[in-house]
Amino acid sequence: MKRKVNCLCILAFSLLILSISVIPSLSKPEGRLYSEERWVRFIHEYKKAEYAYDIIQSRDGCYIVLTYSGNLSSGQWDIHLVCLDRYGSLKWEKMLGGNKDDTPLHIEQTSDGGFIIAGYTKSYGVGGGDVWLIKTDENGNEIWNRTYGGRYEDGALYVEQTRDGGYIISGCTMSYSWEHYVPIGWIIKTDENGNEIWNKTIGGRATFVQPWRVHQTDDEGYLIVATLYHLVHPNPNEWVTTCSDIWLIKTDENGNETWNKTYNYSVYDIALDATLTKDGGCVMVGVKWNLTGSENYPIMHVIKVDGKGNVEWREAFKGKENPYHPETFGGTIQLTSDGGYIVSGSNTGPYTIVDNIFLTSPLERLWLIKLDENGKEEWNRSYQVMGCDLTGPFTIVKQTMDGGYIATGTLYGIRTSMYHPTGTLVVKTDSMGRTRELQLKLCMFMHLQWFVKQWIYLKWGYEIKSMPSQSHVWHSLTPDRLAPPIHFYR
Numbered sequence: 487m488k489r490k491v492n493c494l495c496i497l498a499f500s501l502l503i504l505s506i507s508v509i510p511s512l513s514k515p516e517g518r519l520y521s522e523e524r525w526v527r528f529i530h531e532y533k534k535a536e537y538a539y540d541i542i543q544s545r546d547g548c549y550i551v552l553t554y555s556g557n558l559s560s561g562q563w564d565i566h567l568v569c570l571d572r573y574g575s576l577k578w579e580k581m582l583g584g585n586k587d588d589t590p591l592h593i594e595q596t597s598d599g600g601f602i603i604a605g606y607t608k609s610y611g612v613g614g615g616d617v618w619l620i621k622t623d624e625n626g627n628e629i630w631n632r633t634y635g636g637r638y639e640d641g642a643l644y645v646e647q648t649r650d651g652g653y654i655i656s657g658c659t660m661s662y663s664w665e666h667y668v669p670i671g672w673i674i675k676t677d678e679n680g681n682e683i684w685n686k687t688i689g690g691r692a693t694f695v696q697p698w699r700v701h702q703t704d705d706e707g708y709l710i711v712a713t714l715y716h717l718v719h720p721n722p723n724e725w726v727t728t729c730s731d732i733w734l735i736k737t738d739e740n741g742n743e744t745w746n747k748t749y750n751y752s753v754y755d756i757a758l759d760a761t762l763t764k765d766g767g768c769v770m771v772g773v774k775w776n777l778t779g780s781e782n783y784p785i786m787h788v789i790k791v792d793g794k795g796n797v798e799w800r801e802a803f804k805g806k807e808n809p810y811h812p813e814t815f816g817g818t819i820q821l822t823s824d825g826g827y828i829v830s831g832s833n834t835g836p837y838t839i840v841d842n843i844f845l846t847s848p849l850e851r852l853w854l855i856k857l858d859e860n861g862k863e864e865w866n867r868s869y870q871v872m873g874c875d876l877t878g879p880f881t882i883v884k885q886t887m888d889g890g891y892i893a894t895g896t897l898y899g900i901r902t903s904m905y906h907p908t909g910t911l912v913v914k915t916d917s918m919g920r921t922r923e924l925q926l927k928l929c930m931f932m933h934l935q936w937f938v939k940q941w942i943y944l945k946w947g948y949e950i951k952s953m954p955s956q957s958h959v960w961h962s963l964t965p966d967r968l969a970p971p972i973h974f975y976r
Contacts, residue, residue, distance in 0.1 A: 523572055523573060523574075523886075523888060523914050524890070524914055524915060524916055524920060524922045525573065525914045525922055526574075526911070526912070526913050526914070526921055526922060527574045527911075528871075528910070528912075529551065529553065529568060529909050529910040529912065530909030530910070535555070535556075535909065536553040536554060536555035536556075536896075536909050536910055537553060537554045537880075537896045537910070538551065538552075538553055538880060538882065538894040538895055538896045538910040538911070538912075539552045539553060539554055539590050539592070539880055540552040540590070540591070540592050540593045540880070540882055540894075541882050541892055541893075541894045541912065542593060542594065542595060542884060543886050543887060543892060544569075544595050544599075544624075545595060545599065546624075547571075547572045547887060548570060548571055548572065548577055549569070549570045549572075549892055549914075550567065550568070550569055550593060550595075550601065551567075551568040551569075551570065551894060551910060551912060552565070552566075552567060552590050552592075552593045552603065553565075553566045553567075553590070553909075553910050554566070554589050554590055555581075556587075562585065562586070562587070563583075563587045563589065564581050564582060564583030564588050565581070565582040565588055565589075565590040565603065565605065565620075566579065566580075566582075567579065567580040567581075567582060567593075567603075567622070569625075569626065570912070574912070574914060578625060578626060580622070580625075580626035580627065582603070582620060582622075582626075582628060583607070584607070584608075584610055586607075587606075587608045587609075587615075588605065588606070588607045588608065588609050588618065589605050589606040589607075589641070590603055590604075590605040591604055591605045591606070591641075591642055591643050592604045592642070592643065592644045592645055594645065594646060594647060596621070596647050597647060597651065599623075600621060600622050600623045600624050600629065601621075601622045601624075601626065602619065602620070602622075602647060602653060603618075603619070603622070603645070604617070604618070604619055604620075604642035604643070604644060604645035604655055604657070605618045605641070605642055606618055606640075606641030607633060610631065610633050611633035611634075611635055612633070612635065612637070613635045613636050613637050613638055613639065613640060613661055614638055614639050615635070615640060615641060616634060616640050617633065617634040617635055617640050617641055617642040617655060617657050617659075617674065618631065618632075618633055619631065619632045619633075619634070619642070619645065619653065619655065619676070619680050621680065630679065630680060631680075632676070632681070634655075634674055634685070635659065635661055636659070638659075638660035638661045638663075638667075639660045639669070640657065640658065640659045640660060640672065641657050641658055642655050642656070643656050643658070643696065643697065643698055643699075644656045644657075644697075644698060644699050644700060646700065646702065648702050649702065650677075650678075651677075651678040652675065652676050652677045652678050652683065653675075653678075653680065654673065654674070654676075654700050654702060655673065655676070655700070656671070656672070656673055656697040656698070656700040656710060656712075657697070658670065658671060658672055658695070658696060658697070659671075659672040659687065663687070663689075664689075664691045665691075668694050668717070668725055669694060669696075670687055670688060670689035670690075670693065670694065670695045671687065671688030671689050671695035671696065671697040671712055672685065672686070672687055672688070672697070673685060673686045673688065673697065673700055673708070673710065673737075673741055675741065684741055685741075686737075686741040686742075688710065688712065689714070692717045692718070692719070693714060693715060693717060694714075694715040694717060694725075694727065695712050695713070695714055695715070695733070696713045696715075697711070697712040698711055698712060698713065698758055698759060698760070699759060699760045699761075701760070701761070701768075703736075703762065703766075704766065705738075705739075706738075706739040707738045707739050707744065708737045709734065709735070709736055709760075709762065710733075710734070710735040710736075710737065711732070711733075711734055711757050711759075711760035711768070712732075712733040712734075712735065712757060713730055713732060713755075713756045713757045713772075714730060714731045714732075714733040714748060715727045715729075716728050716730065729750075729753050729754060730753075730754045730755055730756060731749060731750045732748065732749040732750075732755045732756070732757040732770060732772055732789070733746065733747075733748050733749075733757070734746060734747045734748075734749070734768070734770075734791065745794070745795065746795075747791075747795035747796075749789060749797070751774045751787070751800075752774035752776045752781075753775060753776050753777050754774070754775040754776075754777075755772060755773075755775075756772050756773045756774075756775070757771075757772040758771055758772050758773065758816045758817065759816070759817065759818040759819050761819055761820055761821055763790070763821065764825075765792070765793070766792070766793035767790065767792040767793050767798065768790075768791050769789070769791075769819055769821075769827060770788070770789045770790075770791070770819070771786065771789075771816040771817070771818065771819040771829055771831075772786070772787060772789070772816050773785065773786055773814075773815060773816050774787055774802070783813040784813050784814065784815055785802050785804055785813070785814055786803045786814040786815060786816040786829075786831045787801060787802040787803065787816070788800065788816075788819065788829060788857065790861060799861045800861070801857070801861040801863075803829075803831075803855060803863070803866075805833035805834050813833075813834060814831055814832065814833045814853070815831050815832045815833075815850075815881075816829070816831045817829070817830035817831045817880060817881035817882060817883070817895075818830045818881070818882050818883055818884075820884055820885060822856070822885050823885065823889065825859045826857050826858045826859050826864065827856075827857040827861070828854065828856055828883050828891055829854070829855045829856075829857060829883070830852070830882055830883035830893055830895075831853045831855070831881055832850045832852060832853050832876050832881055832895070833850065833851055833853045833868060834850055834851070850875055850876040851868040851869060851870040851876055852868065852869040852870075852876050852881055852893060852895045852911065852913065853866065853867075853868050853869075853881070854866065854867050854869075854883055854891065854893060854915070854919050856919065865918060865919060866919075867915075869893075869911075869913055869921070871911065874897045874898060875897070875898045876895050876896065876897060876911075880895070880896075881893070881895040882894050882895070886914070889917045890915050890916045890917050891914075891915045891917075892912070892913070892914050892915075893913045893915070894910055894912045894913070895910075895911050896910060896911070897910075897911045
């Protein structure tokens with residue numbers, strides 16, 4: 487499958503928060519006490535669309551949802567920051583961005599209680615697109631923003647506050663690449679006000695690099711987790727990926743490399759997330775994908791390495807409920823309070839009938855897997871909204887203060903084989919991944935309609951709830967699913 491890339495291929499208001507029907511698929515018997523809060527919310531607005539990019543729990547117990555939103559007709563895309571209280575009710579929301587395409591990728595809470603957001607902007611900066619760093623207060627109000635980049639496309643994937651109060655950013659750059667239409671990795675260190683201290687590029691000729699994560703290590707250096715694509719040059723103005731590796735790079739405090747290791751278990755090995763472990767090592771989640779043979783489909787896998795990058799264990803996770811579609815996609819991984827890990831991803835469910843139409847492709851579902859400290863599965867659960875398909879570039883999960891989990895992903899509604907953009911699914915579970923099953927199957931018919939007095943109805947006129955008197959905007963993105971090979975054209 488060919489995919490032209492003319493920018494970073496990774497860049498991928500009345501706010502309506504509805505309780506919807508989520509049917510969890512269970513894999514283990516019940517065994518632990520429930521955490522207090524269990525709920526499901528759906529974030530969407532009529533004639534608008536948005537994609538989930540990140541979610542965190544702030545220190546006051548609220549949940550901050552980072553989405554990519556905009557107007558489908560005008561094409562203006564912005565950052566939408568949504569704050570939900572511990573019960574899933576809207577507390578506040580903010581729109582950040584200019585009059586062009588602006589994309590968020592990652593958010594973290596900072597030491598002063600505010601937030602730092604990394605992404606990509608076309609509204610600001612000097613190039614076709616720049617790395618974008620935004621600092622807000624605890625209520626999402628912008629304090630400052632900075633751009634980094636050159637003449638061509640540049641964008642951030644991740645940001646982390648460092649121990650000196652500054653920030654470390656990982657992303658991609660075409661402006662400083664060996665070929666201006668092929669992105670390579672880019673690491674930027676800033677002070678507490680976002681002023682650049684140093685930057686380093688990652689990757690050489692005939693490579694395309696996505697550094698998904700950068701973490702500060704105990705020795706004040708950095709550990710970079712990236713996907714390294716190898717390219718061939720079949721035509722003068724074209725580069726094509728042939729295979730990829732997961733790439734781990736250790737640097738000193740100034741970004742100078744001290745060692746690096748690659749990990750390859752298939753034709754395409756793709757890193758998506760990583761976190762440092764208490765023993766000085768690292769655990770990574772990604773996808774391995776062979777294009778031929780008996781396993782010619784993507785499979786999520788988790789790799790644990792020690793402080794020198796040596797593999798300690800590796801586990802792969804296939805889908806089990808549909809033998810014709812065992813493919814799985816990785817999302818994020820996080821350490822849990824019991825020393826294990828929680829992993830998000832997606833899998834495929836059984837074949838489905840929607841509007842009396844048999845869907846020839848099964849629907850994807852949000853998937854959570856709990857692992858022990860050695861990577862062995864303790865339980866897994868799938869979350870499916872009737873008539874909806876999980877899509878978008880990311881699924882995210884974080885452990886919450888009450889011992890449960892908060893997870894998010896992007897949903898599409900399916901009706902007569904046509905995709906209708908919907909919005910962000912937010913699921914709050916207990917410590918065993920259980921959530922509430924509600925009866926309203928919102929996504930079976932995806933057409934929401936406006937009526938008088940700002941009431942929202944389903945297609946057949948069923949009243950859901952009153953709209954709040956606010957007016958904001960949303961947007962949507964439809965990236966391909968890691969479908970190799972990737973072609974770069976001049």
